[in-house]
Amino acid sequence: xxxxxxxxxxxxxxxxxxxxxxxxxxxxxxxxxxxxxxxxxxxxxxxxxxxxxxxxxxxxxxxxxxxxxxxxxxxxxxxxxxxxxxxxxxxxxxxxxxxxxxxxxxxxxxxxxxxxxxxxxxxxxxxxxxxxxxxxxxxxxxxxxxxxxxxxxxxxxxxxxxxxxx
Amino acid sequence: xxxxxxxxxxxxxxxxxxxxxxxxxxxxxxxxxxxxxxxxxxxxxxxxxxxxxxxxxxxxxxxxxxxxxxxxxxxxxxxxxxxxxxxxxxxxxxxxxxxxxxxxxxxxxxxxxxxxxxxxxxxxxxxxxxxxxxxxxxxxxxxxxxxxxxxxxxxxxxxxxxxxxxxxxxxxxxxxxxxxxxxxxxxxxxxxxxxxxxxxxxxxxxxxxxxxxxxxxxxxxxxxxxxxxxxxxxxxxxxxxxxxxxxxxxxxxxxxxxxxxxxxxxxxxxxxxxxxxxxxxxxxxxxxxxxxxxxxxxxxxxxxxxxxxxxxxxxxxxxxxxxxxxxxxxxxxxxxxxxxxxxxx
Numbered sequence: 069x070x071x072x073x074x075x076x077x078x079x080x081x082x083x084x085x086x087x088x089x090x091x092x093x094x095x096x097x098x099x100x101x102x103x104x105x106x107x108x109x110x111x112x113x114x115x116x117x118x119x120x121x122x123x124x125x126x127x128x129x130x131x132x133x134x135x136x137x138x139x140x141x142x143x144x145x146x147x148x149x150x151x152x153x154x155x156x157x158x159x160x161x162x163x164x165x166x167x168x169x170x171x172x173x174x175x176x177x178x179x180x181x182x183x184x185x186x187x188x189x190x191x192x193x194x195x196x197x198x199x200x201x202x203x204x205x206x207x208x209x210x211x212x213x214x215x216x217x218x219x220x221x222x223x224x225x226x227x228x229x230x231x232x233x234x
Numbered sequence: 235x236x237x238x239x240x241x242x243x244x245x246x247x248x249x250x251x252x253x254x255x256x257x258x259x260x261x262x263x264x265x266x267x268x269x270x271x272x273x274x275x276x277x278x279x280x281x282x283x284x285x286x287x288x289x290x291x292x293x294x295x296x297x298x299x300x301x302x303x304x305x306x307x308x309x310x311x312x313x314x315x316x317x318x319x320x321x322x323x324x325x326x327x328x329x330x331x332x333x334x335x336x337x338x339x340x341x342x343x344x345x346x347x348x349x350x351x352x353x354x355x356x357x358x359x360x361x362x363x364x365x366x367x368x369x370x371x372x373x374x375x376x377x378x379x380x381x382x383x384x385x386x387x388x389x390x391x392x393x394x395x396x397x398x399x400x401x402x403x404x405x406x407x408x409x410x411x412x413x414x415x416x417x418x419x420x421x422x423x424x425x426x427x428x429x430x431x432x433x434x435x436x437x438x439x440x441x442x443x444x445x446x447x448x449x450x451x452x453x454x455x456x457x458x459x460x461x462x463x464x465x466x467x468x469x470x471x472x473x474x475x476x477x478x479x480x481x482x483x484x485x486x487x488x489x490x491x492x493x494x495x496x497x498x499x500x501x502x503x504x505x506x507x508x509x510x511x512x513x514x515x516x517x518x519x520x521x522x523x524x525x526x527x528x529x530x531x532x533x534x535x536x537x538x539x540x541x542x543x544x545x546x547x548x549x550x551x552x553x554x555x556x557x558x559x560x561x562x563x564x565x566x567x568x569x570x571x572x573x574x575x576x577x578x579x
Contacts, residue, residue, distance in 0.1 A: 175544070206317050206363070
């Protein structure tokens with residue numbers, strides 16, 4: 069492993085702690101199931117970290133208790149935790165979460181993505197950039213950046229399942 | 235109380251629409267989009283304003299999103315600002331009856347966010363994520379000379395707007411400020427910095443006389459700023475012998491998310507705002523309040539979900555008496571809507 073990684077030895081967390089229970093109501097097609105925090109977490113838990121072959125869940129970057137879904141207001145707030153307070157990948161990780169949700173959630177949701185308070189030294193700047201839709205749009209027209217984002221999102225559909233060996 | 239009535243919905247853009255700009259004299263609306271084109275729209279007939287058609291699509295000149303479109307004061311030319319870091323100048327070819335890109339202005343390091351012509355058409359301003367504002371002189375034969383590169387904003391510059399009568403420019407930025415730029419013997423300088431918003435200022439517009447500005451911000455408020463010239467009757471200090479701008483009214487609690495656009499009607503003085511909370515609002519000045527230094531404004535009409543569940547990116551009043559009651563809005567849904575302000579008795 070190269071030595072110039074931002075965080076060379078991150079703590080890896082057990083991912084078995086969360087599995088989404090299907091309730092009887094969910095199996096009944098006649099009952100509408102609103103999107104909840106668990107479902108949003110399921111969408112983003114398996115996004116890959118930009119520099120480690122690990123998921124955001126394994127690095128504890130995203131946790132379901134840090135996701136808030138308000139269905140009456142169509143608002144979702146996601147707070148994520150960079151692995152280290154000076155992580156220069158924080159904006160990219162936030163962008164990956166945003167793109168994943170842009171592609172998978174109904175259009176009615178307004179999604180706010182923030183780093184958890186006190187977990188990043190440039191918290192204000194990262195939050196501002198991630199929630200400026202014009203800058204997000206411009207970033208996604210940058211082919212190089214889009215490729216990096218797509219790479220991180222390639223594992224997102226695993227939704228918590230283990231990566232099978234290559 | 236006045237209300238807004240939907241006149242028409244214009245469908246055609248293939249991506250989010252960023253801005254709408256009315257022709258200075260004719261009933262033509264230009265809109266620009268993430269689909270890299272500008273579309274021109276006009277009513278299908280002179281007596282039915284509910285049916286509109288797309289009369290032209292300007293494409294091929296920009297490789298990325300067209301973020302901003304502006305008509306020259308004569309309406310014979312158009313400028314387009316793109317994320318591809320260039321500004322396109324378009325001219326109408328009367329014989330071919332189409333628009334042609336006759337010049338491309340280069341120089342900005344990255345995305346251009348806004349373009350605007352001065353009231354005489356002699357100057358053009360552009361601004362960019364590279365934190366700079368450029369002032370261009372319009373010469374003959376589609377030649378544009380860069381007069382000045384203004385680099386005092388510390389962040390991404392979102393919008394530029396010219397004073398309606400004078401060669402005075404205002405710019406709004408991600409650094410939360412608005413700056414006023416003036417010329418002194420070919421040298422452009424920052425004459426004032428307007429501080430007060432607590433997040434990105436997305437949009438600014440002057441009133442008809444040019445002595446007030448309305449601004450809309452990510453802090454979910456609108457602010458109305460008044461200009462105080464040296465030796466003003468109110469005794470407001472003007473330390474550098476320059477006019478200073480002060481917030482005289484803050485409209486908060488009106489929008490639940492970012493205010494992306496404001497438009498101040500030069501015809502009937504109403505202010506329109508558009509937001510990421512999906513609503514359009516119209517504000518009216520309370521005429522009973524005679525204190526010009528603390529005016530009050532009221533929200534008199536609201537359209538919730540004006541573009542369905544989508545953000546509204548721009549609102550724009552028709553510029554003259556002909557259809558002064560028309561308001562155009564554009565959104566992330568790719569739609570363009572024309573509204574009419576109806577005064578009920």
